[in-house]
Amino acid sequence: MPNMNDALNVDAELARFEQEERARLGLDAQVDHWTDSMIDPNFTAKERPHTTLLVGGLTIAHDFLVEGALRGLGYNCRRLECPDNDSLRFGKEFGNVSQCNPTYFTVGNLVKELCRLRDEEGLSAEHIIKHFVFLTAGACGPCRFGMYVTEYRKALRDAGFDGFRVMLFQQTGGLKQASGEELGLPLDPPFFLAIARALFSGDVINALGYRIRPHEVEPGATDRALMQAKQEVYDALHHHKSVVLALRRARKYFKDIKVDRTQAKPKVSILGEFWAMTTEGDGNYHLQEFVEREGGENEIQLLAFLLLYNLWEIRHDTEQRMLLKAADSGKFGLADTDVGLRLAGLWVGELALRGVFQTFAHAVGLTHFTLPDMDEVARVGHSHYNQELRGGEGHMEVAKLMLNVMHNKSHMTLSVKPFGCMPSSGVSDGVQSVITELFPEAIFCAVETSGEGAVNFYSRVQLFLFKARQRAQQEIDAALEQYGITREQAQAFLAGSSYGTALHRAPHVACGSGADLIHEIGPLVGRTRAEQARVHAARLADRTYRLVTDDVRAVYASARKVAPYLPAVARWAASEGLSMVPALTQSLQQNVKQWLTPTPEQQAEVARAEASEAAPAGVVQLRKKVKTALRFKTEQPAAASGA
């Protein structure tokens, strides 16, 4: 009851009464509608020293090298192990029903690791949430891949890690991070350069490994070389040294592997869904290993191909829209876009990508490796698979099968995809049925992975490998017959010859590496030095002729294609290039500063040494030690962790 001595405030009294009445009637329950509290992961620079970045999701080599690159940038970083069947089980328990396999494997892999940290290392969930961040690639459509981060949030929340930060390094965008403070993970040029170096070196090492391993004479020699090569590059990335030189050093490990390329090895071009075809664990039943065990040689797809495809997508989309009567808005519309700058940037980007890749490839010994011409890929596939259909590998799966057959690139095309993969098993496989009808000679095996039933999976691959093996054998037999030589003669010729080394790559004539080599050495085997010299001379003349005709024509054609963009490239260089300079300079300065500034421990050690009156000789020695320590300051922890 209000006090009658005070002036009565009707509204206030009524409000109080209403509150009481609502409580009495049970009407005061406000529905607090659900919103996702994990949407904006906030990772600030201040947290960086005591936060560990977890990375994963690519091949074993890529994950390893990305870890090295991020450590080199000063981050605490740890890669996740290759996802296994336990990861799948975690994924299935905490993920949504009806997800695709890569989602279960990758999401489950993160949850598995966090549970391990909690249950085995005894870290509390709060500690893990506060001190760990997961960094992964992402996309924004159009298949389930674009929704991975949704799935990560759901699984982490349900597994008891509500609030764990997942940073998405978007395929076509930046890092999703909204924070008023200084960013914990700035996406600056040094970051991109470091990641790009890790990814491309991972690509060339992988490609070289798959090229050599099927032919190795001593089992395990290639894997050993791969380990050493990866460590070289890791150290270079970690210590800001030249990756090219590291790859150059790695070359020797591969060079020494003994190989025999005269056996009939069916070349298997592995296509399909990106994760399923690149993972090297339970996610695809160790497919690559299985193919090699069954006597095949894998032709894998590289990350660089996907990046080239992404560049092609943007270029194609821009060119298709630039001359419309008006610019549309939306994700693909060109409203507020400087078309010239964008196209010039893409051109420079593609040139840089190809240049860096080939430099790395040549450094490590991956010779005669051609990156695909994305215009050709698009042109070949378009009549069957519309270029504007996106998701997964888009038209590439269909086009690559066609190119494999048209250009004799492999004996067999193996398209691997997760059960129910939308772009791959839902669309590409449907279209492939007409391709195999058009090219009846194609050996095409589409196979789904589900995490269960490895028996059926292997059985299907074996079904087609049988035919491919027969074809490889026929091909090599035909080559031997063509030159009238035997396998033993070829082997004898190769022994001690540069043609027989692991890094040698015969020019592409047939599907298999063996047949290619026979075609290359066939005219030389059993010939006199003079006859061999004649063959070499003819080959040189042919190469020169082709260089003058084909290559010059190609250069001219591409110059004509590029010429209209040159003014825009100049503009691009002026705008983008100049804006990059300060960041690069700043980064360089920071590195130098970091390199020159001794740590407090080192300063203390110097002070202690200088203050010490005894053992002047020891002081000199210590000073020398500290000086050395200062010079290699950044290398010490790296060496420890890298090992």
Added chain:
Amino acid sequence: MTRPVVIGLDVGSTTVKAVVVDPETRQILWHDYRRHHTKQADCALDLMVRIGQAFPATSTADIRMFITGSGAGPLCEPLGAKFVQEVNAVTLAVESLHPDVGSVVELGGQDAKIIIFKQNDKTGEKTASCSMNDKCASGTGATIDKCMIKVGLPSEQTAQLQFDPDKLHHVAAKCGVFAETDIVNLVKTGIPSEEIMCSLADAIVMQNLSVLTRGNTLRHKVLLLGGPNTYLPFLQQCWRKRIPETWDERGYAYPKDVPLEELIVVPKNAELYAAYGAVMYGLHETADVGRYQGLDALRSYIQTGRAQRLGKNSGPPLVNDESELTTFIDAYRIPKFQSATFSAGQTVRAVIGLDGGSTSSKAVLMDESGELLLKAYTLSKGNPIQDAKDLLRDLRDRVHAQGATLEVIGFGATGYAADVLEECVRADVNVVETIAHMLSATHYFGDVDVICDIGGQDIKVLFMENGDIKSFKLSNQCSAGNGMLLQAMADQFGLPVTEYAENAFKAQLSPKFNYGCAVFLDTDRVNFQKEGYGKEELLAGLAQVLPKNVWQYVVAVPRLAQLGRRFVLQGGTQYNLAAVKAQVDYIKQRVPDGEVFVHPHSGEAGAIGAAMETLRVVKRRGQSRFIGLQAAIDLEYRAKNDEETKCTFCPNNCSRTFIDAFRPDGTTSRYISGFSCEKGMVESKEAMLEVVAQRKQLMRSYPNMVAYEARKAFQPVPGARPMPAATSSVEDVQTARTFWGTVKRKSFQRAFARSSEAAAQKRKTFRVAMPRVLNMYSTGPFFRTYFEVLGLDPRNVIFSEETTEEMWSEGGKYGSVDPCFPAKVVQAHFHQLFFHAHKERPLDAIFFPILTHVPSFVKNAVDHASCPIVAGTPDVIKAAFTKEQDYFGTRGITYLDPALSFSEPVRMKRRLFEVWKDLLQITEDESDFAAEEAFAALERFDLDVQTKGKAILEQIEADDRLAILVIGRPYHLDPGLNHGIPDEFQQQGYPILSIRSVPKDEAWLSRFFAEDLKSGRITTPLEIGDVWPENYSANSAMKVWAAKFAARHPNVVLLDLSSFKCGHDAPTYGIIDRIVEQSAVPTLGLHDIDANKPGGSIKIRVKTYVHSLKRHQERLEDLTVKKQELARRLDEKRLELLRMKQAELSARQSRDTTLEAQITALAAKVAAYQAPAPEAEPTTQPQLIRLRKKNPEGEVVAL
């Protein structure tokens, strides 16, 4: 030197076959075939020993060995044999034995394979193209075996069965579990066993012809291989009927003068082909390959190698030690039921509750006080009436045997058989299973949080609140058959299911199964068996996967603790203590303080629930309508399914079954099953017309916006402007690239360009067809208007018909892939266009655009993309219909599937012109104008649907009633895809809303989103970034928005539809769950709808959901009463306070006229509360929804 031989061994999923071949002559010298009962290695050893005995003179060094089959892998090394892939083996055998064969169809226990030999035109080489079933369709042979058990047909009788194509029923053969579910339903509706087996055979054959051939046509001559093809003559006959039909349909030339038995051949010794082929393969290999090593290594592998191989990948055992087992068994063993005893001469007054389950039927006798007296159980024998009669007789005899008399005072039924029993024996109660289980569990355990019932086929999990069902989850077709799987597994090891637990507890380790459907699990089982896991381990592993299937797959809630802490386990599977142990461990691990109870009458929980409900109903009604115990036992019945019973009220001609019951008192009744719409419920035309009239009345009363939108999306939208004259002016833009690479645009005016009169005349007769599928449901008005504005006759703008089962079974044979059903069904629509629409009047073009982006109302979304499968289907269809023959070209039809984006109108206009300029001879101005009108038509269509939706929403809010908002993708409007589920709810008296029909007027919506807008989480009500930032999938984003809306509108509940394999919906399940859970919105989710309509399962869901909705509505009504009370109390209080204020002013000798006026008005209002309420409008029926709208004053008035 002895005579060399080559051994071929085929280790399959159920049998091992061996041949010994002379490498010179290639003759089979010896062969044998036997079932391995999952002991492949032992069986192989046995066969090898016998070979050794048969060829005593042959030394080991002269034996080569090649081995094939799914179980061959681990045996290769110990035997020194070379592995040969099965299809390769079969191909080589066929090439060797039958060089003239064009194709091979092999059905095995797990795998099905089709090999088609094709001639390469370029090289003349004959190549074999092979396909195997995908993992979702494995287990054909196993399915036939299981179904034979379910229909109760002995194998000798099955072998005599003849295929009769005239009596076929719907069976989904896509997957073994689906087929079993359908078979159970057919059995329960009394279909004769022979007809069911023929239907299954037909379904398997059609499935193989439509899917496994990957759209290819089998070449003659066709070889049928594999166990089922060899031993089941009716299956052979079915192939011989269906294969020539596809040949005729596709215009394939085959020799018609050759008897079918010679064109489609079952060779002798077909089961040996793979083993023989392995030898043929081996003969291609060099002599050092496949050298037989003798049997020592195999023996050692059997004895010790197995355990070593299993290694660290295995999971934990079910029990770690004896004491754990003893403690568990003491705590959870179900006490043995003591049947009641009766004294001689006693009259036992009781009710009977009967649960007609999928694999067994149970009945209980319960006295008037609710005491359980007797239980009876029978395995299903194929007919529910017969099962019920047997159970009743059993109960009666057991009472009579003690000299007592049984007086049944009521009879209630639940389960699959309830409908037919309600009709035939006039059951007092036909209660849905979920409610029956709930009644039973709460009777024994009071206030519980979760009830988990696992029967043979279904899993039902009920979430409870205040003693009633709050929500529920049921297994769908893909998670069905778990209980049955445990039994089937025990059967495979030759164990009675009662010994399952005893064996499983012995395991020291277990294989780690992944959760999933029963077919996948069986595939996994084959795999683990191959790896060397033994019986005990497999049984333990399978028991451990059960809780995963329940909680991760069916319930899909990883945080079990959020469901509560008191769990009840019931259902027949709980008699298996291994399953209980796995469940208890799983629950206790996740809910440490949880309590798990096992129902004391687990298997009879449903029957007890039915009995309890019967007691309640009979007491309330005062009498029973049951025909009486003796009459029920003596009931005669006859099931009829022939031409006469076929429904003729629509072209679907549903094959119905009439079950006529003849009661001893001379009365009869007829139960009709097998119809797909309400017309089939009756027999005469008059009755049908009455049913249709009732339905129309119902539809008027409770609007169904899903049906309305589905219809309107393909009808002309009035209001388009006519094409401008050539004299009118139009603004154009000239574009050019500059030196610097930028694009310059310059506007200018010019005259509108019209095409010639001749072109216009041509357009009038031009016929364009579009499939009524996928995103055409959201864009149909656009395309129709575009063509109509360009001058096409509206009758020449054709859409294929709505999806029906018949359309699918007729036209679903061209696909080479197996995506979601909405994408798969498109081929059937094309078939309908080719073979019906085009036949009636030739079509000029079929237009099926690749819609990369679709219209969406969601604001600030990342993108408005289509699903990749939906977008890509036009190209898949093009491949399917041009692969073997060009269905378009041969009919003179142009197929157009350009990529179009609704997010980019300018580009869309350009693309439409490019596509149609030559065919329709139009100018760009005409095309652009038509496109603009088309966009406007789409908006008008939206507005029309939203106006009606708004009226419904305002009406239900005013009336305190509920409307069901169907959230799905646009094509779920198709009744063939939503299986008429929205209509089922409409018939229950709920208005149905579609996503499009919810008003998108931001001002109107801001009332519901006020808090969100205030908090700054969103800037417009049409945004979903606060719950899902990765919202690029337009249709998924709209679903999520609709869920958000339902969470904020008190009178809207949800029906969430997703198709099986939907990749774009999957990530939203968790989001929508969160939204509706936190806001407590009743939701029925059906996330795996597919081609076949699971009628029984839909019925359970609809009935249970309606039960939940009634509770929800009661809560709403209570809330309204409370709100009214609050309003009244506030008015009274305000009056009191104002009077106090007035008194206060008077005390100060002051006066406020406004205050006085307020007091007067309020006093009148308060006085009115005491007055009787005015009478309701006499002219309207309160249960009907009248379409009305709110006027600016906020009153609901007529539309």
